[in-house]
Amino acid sequence: MSGVAYARAEIEQTFIAFRAALERAMHSGDWSQWARFYTEDAVYVEHAMGTFRGRRAIHDWILATMALPLVRDIESFPIGWHVICEQRGWVIAQFFSRMRDPGDGSRHETYNLTVLHYAGNGQWSYEEDVYNPAHMQSMLQNWAAARDAVATAAAPQRTEDNT
Amino acid sequence: MDLGKIGFAGALSAAKGWAMPARGKFPREEVEAAFREYVRRANINDWDLWAAMFTDECLYVDHHFGTFTRRIDIRDWMTPLMATQPEMRFIPEWHAIEGDLVVNYNWNRWPNPDGSFEPYDQPDNGIPNTRYRYQFPCVTLNRYAGDGLFWFEEDLYSPSAYVEILTQWKADMDAHGRRYSK
Numbered sequence: 271m272s273g274v275a276y277a278r279a280e281i282e283q284t285f286i287a288f289r290a291a292l293e294r295a296m297h298s299g300d301w302s303q304w305a306r307f308y309t310e311d312a313v314y315v316e317h318a319m320g321t322f323r324g325r326r327a328i329h330d331w332i333l334a335t336m337a338l339p340l341v342r343d344i345e346s347f348p349i350g351w352h353v354i355c356e357q358r359g360w361v362i363a364q365f366f367s368r369m370r371d372p373g374d375g376s377r378h379e380t381y382n383l384t385v386l387h388y389a390g391n392g393q394w395s396y397e398e399d400v401y402n403p404a405h406m407q408s409m410l411q412n413w414a415a416a417r418d419a420v421a422t423a424a425a426p427q428r429t430e431d432n433t
Numbered sequence: 434m435d436l437g438k439i440g441f442a443g444a445l446s447a448a449k450g451w452a453m454p455a456r457g458k459f460p461r462e463e464v465e466a467a468f469r470e471y472v473r474r475a476n477i478n479d480w481d482l483w484a485a486m487f488t489d490e491c492l493y494v495d496h497h498f499g500t501f502t503r504r505i506d507i508r509d510w511m512t513p514l515m516a517t518q519p520e521m522r523f524i525p526e527w528h529a530i531e532g533d534l535v536v537n538y539n540w541n542r543w544p545n546p547d548g549s550f551e552p553y554d555q556p557d558n559g560i561p562n563t564r565y566r567y568q569f570p571c572v573t574l575n576r577y578a579g580d581g582l583f584w585f586e587e588d589l590y591s592p593s594a595y596v597e598i599l600t601q602w603k604a605d606m607d608a609h610g611r612r613y614s615k
Contacts, residue, residue, distance in 0.1 A: 317570075317591055350451060353531040362529055362536050364451070380444060383572050383589050385538070400538075400572045400589050402496045405444065 276359045276388055284392045285352070285361050292347055301336070305329035309395045318403035340410040343417075345370040350381060359388040365399075367406070369413045373420030378413040380406050443587075446500040450492040450585045455533040456578050464577045468528060468535050471575070471583070475523040476554055480515045484508035488584045497592035518599070519614050520544060522554040526562060526570075533577040541595070542568035546605040567602040569594045 288307045295304040305325050308314070314322040319335065322328045335341055350364035362385050369378040382401030389395035467486070474483040484507045487493065493501040498514070501507045515521070520543050528537040542565050544553045550564045562568070569590060576585035606613045 317594075351534070353529055353534065353536060355529045355531075358527075358529075360529070383536075383574075400570060401591075402589065403591055404593060405496060 275357060276390060278354055278356050281354050281356070281359060281361060281388050284388060284394075285354075285363075285386070287392065288386075288394075289347075289349065296336075296344070296346060299336075301329055301333050304332070307393055308397075309389050309393045312389075312393075312395050312397070314396075315398040317398075317400055318406070340414060343370055343413065344368065361386040361388070367409075369409075372413055372416035373424075374416055376416050378409055378416065380409040382406075443494045443496040443500055446492065447494040447587045450494070450576070450587065453576075453585075455576070456584065457533070459533060459577055459579060461530055464530050464533065464535060467577060467581050467583065468530070468537070468575070470581065472523065472525055472537075472556070478515065478519050480512040481508055484511055486581070486583055487586075488578050488582045491578075491584045491586075493585075494587045496588065496590070497595065517614060524554070524556050524562070524568075535573075535575040535577065537573045537575070539571045539573055540565070540568045541571050541590070543599070543602045546602070546609040546611055548609075548611075567598055567605070569598050 284307070288304075291304045291307060295301045305328060308325045308328050310325050311323070312325055312328060314328045314331070316322070316331075319331070322331045336344075344367050346366075346368050348366050348368060350366060352361060352363035354361055362383065364381050365384045366379045366381045372378065380401070382399045385396070385398045385400075386394045387396035471483070471486050474486060484504055487504045487507055489504050491502065491504060491507070493507050495501075498510060501510060522542045524540045524542055526538045526540055528535060530536075540562055542553060544551065545564075545566055550560050552558060553565060571588055571590035574585075574587045574589070575583045578584035603613065
């Protein structure tokens with residue numbers, strides 16, 4: 271650790287702006303502004319998908335990931351609780367992955383623990399996401415099943431007479 | 434076994450715990466002391482003593498093993514489980530405290546089968562954590578209840594990583610002709 275301490279307000283402000291950029295990127299599909307919150311040499315450790323080094327690698331990974339089937343149906347990443355550790359300059363937060371309504375009004379979401387290291391200038395030098403990948407997979411499958419059930423119910427009924 | 438379904442059920446239980454208010458305002462030093470004692474007890478193969486760190490009524494969510502709501506249930510789960518894997522150690526990498534919450538980034542660790550970097554069971558042994566080949570990170574989230582006890586714990590980790598690493602460790606121990614608990 272560098273031992274450099276940052277003001278709590280500065281870290282908090284960056285965290286708020288970062289989340290706003292996250293929501294904007296979710297809607298626009300343009301992740302370049304979100305990626306600017308990472309330093310050029312930032313490291314992103316994603317426990318299921320791997321470790322990404324550098325802003326460009328982080329950007330290219332998130333762009334590809336958010337276009338994946340099911341993942342692209344995530345509606346938002348709201349937070350539950352968060353802790354700011356001023357001494358270290360870290361934010362530790364519970365980040366939800368919340369799915370859009372599959373059509374029956376049911377709520378599908380899961381969460382991970384995210385650690386962000388603040389590096390000054392409104393940027394993070396490190397992110398790590400810890401979660402149970404099997405749980406995420408199950409949540410996505412449950413959402414898909416709900417979506418498919420809605421689609422099946424809405425489809426025109428075929429009758430024997432039509433054959 | 435469907436790890437996803439178990440995880441999903443666990444998250445629903447944990448959500449109830451997160452919705453609960455803190456049980457008081459506690460001095461940071463008191464929470465810190467309780468955490469240190471918790472870590473000490475987790476590394477001496479006395480899991481009855483470790484389970485005694487929880488209140489009688491509590492909420493413990495492990496996304497692999499399930500949800501426990503009483504101290505005696507935590508004990509009855511953990512003590513026999515850890516008897517089958519007494520080599521496992523619990524080494525905090527870092528922890529943060531805010532109010533009643535302790536966030537602990539922990540290494541659940543087994544010894545290197547080649548015997549290197551011993552002792553492997555002491556957090557402050559000066560050996561970089563990366564020197565240990567068989568370990569996986571587990572974030573433990575504890576909420577403090579006062580009187581040196583915790584009323585909530587949630588463990589976040591990848592169960593498949595846990596099972597895979599344990600399996601590999603045993604194979605590597607066999608390759609080195611070393612004994613371990615079955």
